[in-house]
Amino acid sequence: MQILINEMKRWMVEAGENLKKALAKESLEVDTKSSRTDLVTNLDKQTQDFLIERIVSFDSTANILAEENGKHALSSMEGRVYVIDPIDGTMNFVLEGENFCIMVGIYEDGEPVLGFIYNVIKEEFLWGGPSIGVYLNEDRVNQPTIPSLSAGLVGINCKMYRENVGNSQEIGRRSMGVRMSGCAGVELVHLALGRRVAYISNLSPWDYAAGGAILQTFGMKLSNFNGEPLKFDGQEQFLAASAPIYDEILAIALNTEK
């Protein structure tokens, strides 16, 4: 596994260097997908192709589930599955030039093995998995101590917050504040490092696969916003938090508070 970890980090950092160069040249080709705010660039596609080529060369048994180029569905999570988001936070990539991530999650028969989240501009690489622990760049990271919803910040998806899905406005009100970064990877890293107490959004498998492997290493909980297991199939409303806060938030969302 150590060779795979080292290789994966090397590929992702190399992919990140290419993204930095592309940003410096200001020659992005931007298209829309499902809506005017659902962006994809030539770099999303190129980065995904680059990662898939490296992964498949290394592991000929690899199954791939990835955001672009028609790789967005798999018939099952059986075997070893690499879940790839070549640019998580494409809108930020285009409009901010920062706060975007490259992410890969590795699952074995649906169980998390490894997660890799690389915040390209910050050069902050969070990676790990249940059998090895969690690391930020080269340093071991300990499970954060998160006292309560009322003591921390919550990342919430803009549209879900506006429409008060799952009483998300009340969840925000009970916290220390709501943050919207526009990037699942940024939020899940914050959560793993104790800078957030929860993250609520509308996510696809490539948005949560890497972060999910890392958060589960810390015993944190993630599910759809009804408390049911994530399906790794299409977009779902998503909740992640450390165990006691997860239960507190789900009770607010489902109106089952005692």
Place this chain on the structure above:
Amino acid sequence: MQILINEMKRWMVEAGENLKKALAKESLEVDTKSSRTDLVTNLDKQTQDFLIERIVSFDSTANILAEENGKHALSSMEGRVYVIDPIDGTMNFVLEGENFCIMVGIYEDGEPVLGFIYNVIKEEFLWGGPSIGVYLNEDRVNQPTIPSLSAGLVGINCKMYRENVGNSQEIGRRSMGVRMSGCAGVELVHLALGRRVAYISNLSPWDYAAGGAILQTFGMKLSNFNGEPLKFDGQEQFLAASAPIYDEILAIALNTEK
């Protein structure tokens, strides 16, 4: 003025180094002010005292308007006024350890002279004023090209967005997305660099003084959310944007769209 600029940057970077050291030691003393989410730390107060001491030693005519220690009101903006936010984004300072700024705005009889925003962890220093232009660290920054509300991101205060103050939900809907960073300095730097098209929040003079001097250098507009001049006296609902987008947003906010 060059000596003042160099000294101010030096003081603010030194203050930032002290904040980094304090974060590394994890010994913050955190108190609340007006509400449970309005935080102040021993470092806010120490940083402000440090900056005031340096400023007054350099300029004995300095009037001071600053967030902490009872310096939060002035009878007028006559003469030379230094408006200081020792830690903008105290909540982020405490809970994220990043996304906070040290800010100083200098005004002469109410007119902007210089603004300084130092994002401590990013080591990103935006500074400038009408007579000298705008600089990011040592590089001259050009006025950003911002095409329309529909093409960019808008920073909006969480509570104002939740309560739909000034139709802010509709403003967000027409944009490419809403961001909430919890730090006025972060948002105003984004706006000055073209990573945002507007910023809407509830701000005090020390939150907007530095950024205001910089944005006005670029001909951008800022006012209260009714389009009236900012008072530099207490908290106000605030709007900043480049000129055509400012007008578009104000028309949505005031229901005066044609």
